Each structure stands twice: as structure tokens, then as C-alpha cells.
Amino acid sequence: MSALATLADQLRAEQTPISPHVVDPPEPGGFDLPGEYALVAEAVREGYLLHYGKPRLLSGHDEDLALLAGDYLYALGIERLAALGDPDSVHLLADLISSCAQLHAEDRATEVPDLWERTIAAIAARAT
Numbered sequence: 001m002s003a004l005a006t007l008a009d010q011l012r013a014e015q016t017p018i019s020p021h022v023v024d025p026p027e028p029g030g031f032d033l034p035g036e037y038a039l040v041a042e043a044v045r046e047g048y049l050l051h052y053g054k055p056r057l058l059s060g061h062d063e064d065l066a067l068l069a070g071d072y073l074y075a076l077g078i079e080r081l082a083a084l085g086d087p088d089s090v091h092l093l094a095d096l097i098s099s100c101a102q103l104h105a106e107d108r109a110t111e112v113p114d115l116w117e118r119t120i121a122a123i124a125a126r127a128t
Contacts, residue, residue: 003029003042004029005024005028007039007046008023017065018065021058022057022058023059031120033120036084037081043076043080044073044077044096046058047070049070050067051066051070052104052109078090086127089127092119093119096115096119100115100116
């Protein structure tokens with residue numbers, strides 16, 4: 001099972017206001033990271049998509065729920081990464097979240113994909 005599908009199952013099982021809106025992912029996810037690191041990256045990516053794009057795991061939700069769900073998924077990813085005992089990667093993901101918000105606020109969203117790629121590569125180097 002892909003990390004994205006595992007995340008969807010977790011969100012359904014939690015029985016939160018998000019749960020009724022969880023759908024099966026249309027794709028397996030795209031991060032080449034080992035185990036828990038892949039789940040962390042998918043959670044943060046989904047949080048980002050809920051804030052700035054089209055989410056892969058939620059459907060039929062309103063804008064307020066999208067914002068709250070995005071924040072929740074950011075926190076979930078960071079929390080799980082912290083539990084792995086990798087504070088440097090926690091810092092990398094926190095910077096990614098902050099930098100993405102800044103780039104969108106400055107109308108520089110075209111720089112976001114490269115930022116994601118560099119950050120995930122840095123985390124992958126640490127995770128191996």
C-alpha cells in the first residue's frame with residue numbers, strides 16, 4: 001500500500017470532521033522516501049494542497065474545512081517526523097511550509113515545485 005493510501009486510511013479511521021470527506025487517492029503518491037518518511041511527506045504535501053491547490057484525499061469539503069485540514073496535516077507530518085528523532089528534517093519541513101506560504105503571498109508560486117524537490121531530496125539524503 002502506498003503512503004498516500006495509508007494516510008487516507010488513517011484519516012478515515014480517526015473519525016474527525018475530515019473523515020467523511022476522505023476519498024481514495026487517484027495516484028500512489030510521488031515521494032521516493034523510505035517508510036515513515038514517505039507518510040510524513042505525503043501528509044505535509046496534502047496539507048499544502050489543501051491550502052493552495054487541489055487535494056488528492058478530500059472531496060466535498062468547504063474552504064474552512066480545507067484550511068483546518070491543511071493545518072492538521074502539516075502538524076501530523078511534523079509530529080510524526082519528530083517522533084522519528086530527526087530534528088534536522090523537522091526543521092527542513094517547517095521551513096518548506098513557511099517558504100511555500102511566503103512564495104504564495106508574494107505571487108511567486110512558480111518557485112514552489114523546485115523548493116519541494118530540493119527539500120524532499122535533502123530529507124531523503126538524511127533518511128537513508
